[in-house]
Amino acid sequence: MIRVLGLAAEAGIPETLAAFSGPDVRLHTPDFPIGHLGVSWSGPRLGGSYRFRRARTGWGPWLPLSPGDPSTSGRRTALVPAGHAVAYQLTPPPGAVDVETVAINTTDGPIVTAPAASRQLRGFRFVSRAGWGADESLRFGADGSEIFPQAYFGVQTLTVHHTVTANLDPNPASTVRAIYFFHTVSEDFGDIGYHLLIDQNGTVYEGRYSGPDPTPVFNGHLGDEPQLCNATHAGGFNAGNLGIALLGDFTSAVPTPAARTTLVRVLAALASSTGVDPLGQVNYVNPISGATRTVPAIATHRNWSPTACPGDSLYPDLPELRAEVQALLLATDGPLG
Missing domain, CATH: 3.40.80.10 (Peptidoglycan recognition protein-like)
Structure with missing residues (x-):
């Protein structure tokens, strides 16, 4: 399962919800391995970028943030695979507002190699x-x-x-x-x-x-x-x-x-x-x-x-x-x- 490490004592919010707002580059170093990075924002589609730091190789290159599809709330969202990153930086698209990120620990849990059979979906893995x-x-x-x-x-x-x-x-x-x-x-x-x-x-x-x-x-x-x-x-x-x-x-x-x-x-x-x-x-x-x-x-x-x-x-x-x-x-x- 997704293992959420650490709870904010007062709010009861998982530390995986490392949220921030603002147009500047921010550094985030959660205390768990980052499997994926979720980003949501309001405003322009293009111009954002991100990068990850890994324990052995250091910072990787800056990569363009996906334009993001509007969610049901109208905000744009993107989900980026991070591997086993230990930190990330994000530059939101110029003019973006209410930017939030979530570092998600999905590195634990099953690696499915032999899917179980299903009576209702027989014939499919x-x-x-x-x-x-x-x-x-x-x-x-x-x-x-x-x-x-x-x-x-x-x-x-x-x-x-x-x-x-x-x-x-x-x-x-x-x-x-x-x-x-x-x-x-x-x-x-x-x-x-x-x-x-x-x-x-x-x-x-x-x-x-x-x-x-x-x-x-x-x-x-x-x-x-x-x-x-x-x-x-x-x-x-x-x-x-x-x-x-x-x-x-x-x-x-x-x-x-x-x-x-x-x-x-x-x-x-x-x-x-x-x-x-x-x-x-x-x-x-x-x-x-x-x-x-x-x-x-x-x-x-x-x-x-x-x-x-x-x-x-x-x-x-x-x-x-x-x-x-x-x-x-x-x-x-x-x-x-």
Whole structure:
């Protein structure tokens, strides 16, 4: 699990939340190995940079900060792999305000090499929340109540994302833990925002906690009208919207063949189970707020909000991906997965 070292005695805030504000370069040296660095800010997209110091090699080069995608709060966020860094410095984009950083210790925990089988996602290499090391206590407030309780809705759309993290990831489970911490604690989502994640090897990771039953994503059974657990991957349009994220940054790179193949198969399995038409358009209606949007049945994050997600290299591939999902459904007898 994510090991949080040290608590601020008065506020009860983990020291991993090393926050600061201001436009100048700041040095931060937490007392734990830094696995990932999360950054959030308001204002301009471009111009930020960061660097890490490592115990044996000292300071590395300054690297450009990702432009960051707007979160549900409208703030820009970026999550940077740090390896085993011992310190970091950040120069925010010029004009950025309310800059916050979070050093996340994801260096401890399981390195998944043989994912457990899943009855509900048979045919996929699948890792449950326990398998990738989710610290379930993070989902609960100080009073013991769940911060983001489960709620279930009929499935209207499937949405593809990218996580803007490392493309050749030596420990994807660590990255999933970092995303979980960043979403749950730093962004106050109460849980990881995606329902499923896929790494470069084609392994599928369970995302959003969907209840005590063994079925990921849904409320314990598929049935004729499976009910989707609400998540936080598309601000304002989450209820009934199933989010699948590819681990990596596909601004200029493309997914590995293994990741892309698994994405097609997962989308086909979900479309088969939920009745979503891979080639269709959907007049989406948020059952909570009443907000509407006409989108492809297999959508991307940029269909819902002004974001670059799932990346300029992946986005043009969506028509072909939808066609491959449809072809796989037509070639398969009965439900997939």
